[in-house]
Amino acid sequence: MLRRWSNSLLSGVNVATLLVCFVIYYILYYYLKRRRRLVNIPPGPKPWPIVGNFGGFLIPSFVRKRFGKPAKPNWTPVEALREQAARYGDVFSLFVGAQLIVVLNGYDVIRDALLNHAEVFSDRPDIPAVTIMTKRKGIVFAPYGSVWRKHRKFCHASLRTFGLGKLSLEPCILQGLETIKSELMRPREDDCKGGVDLTLMVSNAVSNVICSLALGERFPQDDRQFATLLGLMVRGLELCVNSPAVLINVFPPLYHLPFGVFGEIRQVERDISAFLKRLIAKHRDTLDPDNPRDLVDMYLAEMAAQRSAGVEDNSFDEDYLFYIIGDLFIAGTDTTTNSLLWIMLYLVVHPNIQEKIQAEVDEVVGRGRVPSLTDRGSLPFTEATIMEVQRLTTVVPLAIPHMVSKTTDFRGFTIPRGTVLLPNLWSVHRDPAVWDQPDSFRPERFLDEEGKLARKECFMPFGIGRRVCMGEQLAKMELFLMVTGLLQAFTFRLPAGTPSPPMHGRFGLTLAPCSFTVCATPRG
16 A cells, blocks of 8 residues: 555656646747747846836826826926837837837838838737727727728728818818817807817817718717717727726736726727717618718728629628727727817917918908818918827827738848837927927928928838828818817816926826817807
8 A cells, every 4th residue: 555655655756747748848948949939039128027127117196196106297208208208229129928019119110111121010909908898890999901991991992082182071070170169169167267178079070070081971060979979989099098997908808807997998899889880870871882871881881782793792791880980989089189188278378370370361362251171271271280290199000900911031130920010100200300399389390491381201100101190181170170279269278376287197098188278259
């Protein structure tokens, strides 16, 4: 019996030894394989085991608060990246866990990467928090390939059919402008005391433009369901970036926790999904393929035509349509809304610039009609001011992350397949090599010696390359008409005794201005 017990013990020890040896072998194999894969990558701070180093200086505010570490004044992640670029160069490496991230800085580097290496640098990474909600479908976060190209081409053509980039869209934008003006004219008890927050009215007006193009429907200012939806969209973006929900990217099962921000983010997703799916179902029930009313109708008609022709194209389905509409709705609202709010903030902080724009609008347009897109060429200082605010704020400062689809040599370094690329657009717009006094607000930098608008290649608020923002023309139209129309009708200033709001903004998927209020005085 003792012998049997001894043999059993030895057998158990042998199994344990084999298991330990296997674990050690696996760790060594993984480590050596990883080292071979990461030979000649760009330099960067030394990563910690398991956790990497990305969070070492890009610590979200919720983490700093949790451990009693105050945020640095006017500090944003792009400031931290600028510090790293000064130390390691314009191409440097970071790690989130074992995931290699290469940050691209400066005009020359980003232009080289996204134009000259577009075929291998245009993919999208599989980010758990994003993938869970988008299923890697749609336009913004979908992987680069034939399905993405097909849908982007279809969406761009459909949106142009309904006015994208054309004068025919002007009345739709002006309708939103009139809604804002009417709201600002409405008497308020706190007029010129606490001021008014422009966020909701601007968001409603901007969102209704994309809703008209994609959904064939507008929602009134007092539509509580639509206002709730806009609020959910803002909250969802905030949760994804600046809350414990970012930990989903490290440990995806956290998404299914029923409490806290994890439960909240799922509820936000459900509410937005229900709203958009109801609209798609309404279109399906009332579809006339020969007379499409909007992008949704054109997509459903395309699906019907393919079925009739016996074409087997699984990429065109209602599920994919849902994610396309979600992308257009969120991207078409958040970025333009924040751009317009930034412009208004800069104008109340710099009233002399506001006065120069008003003088230019008065001289060219007068007071008898609203500004038109045909006036753009005659209002160079206005255009220059809009561009200067876009340069300084860079609403999508790190673009949308790219991914390397094939191991590539770039600027003397080896960038392995699967590497996440962060094009730091903010660094391009603050690059002293291409901008004189880059941190100063100087609209005249976009004017030539004759006072005409001067285009600059190093100005890229909408990105460049194959992933350039599809809504660039729409955003430019909205910003011009909204800014000129509002300044023609009102003078904006900060409420009496109110200090200037901080100008560093709130960093998330987009860079939004900190909350502020204004007093709007009719110009008569």
